[in-house]
Structure formats: C-alpha cells, structure tokens
Amino acid sequence: MLAIRGLRKSFGGRTVLDGFDLRVEDGEFVALLGPNGSGKSTALRCVVGLETPDGGEIDVTGSAAMVFQKIHLVGRRTALDNVCTGALARLSLRRSLLFPAEVREEAMRCLERVGLADRALEKCARLSGGQQQRVAVARALCQRANVILADEPVSALDPQAAVQVMELLGALAAEGMAVVAVLHQPELARTYAHRIVEMAA
Known part of the structure; x- marks a missing residue:
C-alpha cells in the first residue's frame, strides 16, 4: 500500500x-x-x-520499485543479468560481483512472471523495446517490491x-x-x- x-x-x-x-x-x-x-x-x-x-x-x-520511460538496461549484458541487479541492495559488494545461484534462480522466476524466460540468456540490446521494458519490470520484481x-x-x-x-x-x-x-x-x-x-x- x-x-x-x-x-x-x-x-x-x-x-x-x-x-x-x-x-x-x-x-x-x-x-x-x-x-x-x-x-x-x-x-x-x-x-x-x-x-x-x-x-x-x-x-x-x-518497498517500492520504479520502472522508467528510459529503460536503463545494460545492453551488452543478458536479460538474466539485468534482472539480477534488482537484488544488489541486499547483497554484499563482494558477493555482488558474481550473482549467487539463489539470486539467479529468483531472477529466472521474475522473467517467467513477465513472459521472458525463453530470452533469459539473450543480450538486452537484441531485445525489442517492449521486451526490454518487461525485463525492467522483472528487475523491479527482483527488488521484492x-x-x-x-x-x-x-x-x-x-x-x-x-x-x-x-x-x-x-x-x-x-x-x-x-x-x-x-x-x-x-x-x-x-x-x-x-x-x-x-x-x-
């Protein structure tokens, strides 16, 4: 609320x-x-x-998470990696250099929720604008907002x-x-x- x-x-x-x-x-x-x-x-x-x-x-x-007009994804990284960044606030700096298995599993569930599990390993620069925005929503979900x-x-x-x-x-x-x-x-x-x-x- x-x-x-x-x-x-x-x-x-x-x-x-x-x-x-x-x-x-x-x-x-x-x-x-x-x-x-x-x-x-x-x-x-x-x-x-x-x-x-x-x-x-x-x-x-x-908590609240924001999805922007300018989508702010890292185009050279995969959709899965971009969604994993939603968990950065609850990871130590040392651990965040490589996302642990539990975060990647949670990020996959978020991608499934937005209908993009089949694009998880595709670089975001190759996704359409609508797909990129759905990745951004999945990233917000990975923040557990x-x-x-x-x-x-x-x-x-x-x-x-x-x-x-x-x-x-x-x-x-x-x-x-x-x-x-x-x-x-x-x-x-x-x-x-x-x-x-x-x-x-």
Missing part, C-alpha cells in the same frame, strides 16, 4: 507539487494523467527517494508492445501489488487502470 499526504516539491522557486495526496491499496492499479509539468513523475521520484520532498509524508508498506511505480512505461513503444506492458502491470495488480503508472494515453488508462487521477499543471 502507498499513501502520500500533503506532498510538496519546488525546483528553483517553481512549485511543482503543492499538497498532493494519493492513496493506492494493494491490488489497485492507478493511472496518473496530466500535462507536462504537473508533477506526475516528480511524485513518483519522491516516493523512491530520487527527489527529496520539501514537505509532506510518504508511507509505503514494504510491494509497490510498482511506472513512469511513462509505454511512451516509446509501438501499440502492440504497449498493450503487452499494460497487461503485465494489470496482472501484477491482480496478484495483489499496488501499481501506479504515469501515462499520456487516456485510452490505455481507461482500459487498464482501476482508477484515474488527473493532475493539473
């Missing part, structure tokens, strides 16, 4: 968020819509600590790949995760999200 209360954030004197509230329950898929500059991405970045709020409260039951935050996850994808990613996020919500996605496609939000929150600039 994710609860945001009174979130405030400014950049150089420009207020981006001013008292933003959002509550997302386990098993709920919420879409954030709104024009550029309305603070959608900033709100998600505050949740995972990439931005420091100026005020307000953020409560996450468990309870909340998935997706910042424009389908904006760079073709329509078929976008549907696959949205269906995946919807399936994760159906399995009990809290999912929040920043979208610029109202039709996708209406089709897949349980609730739409519109933010004004």
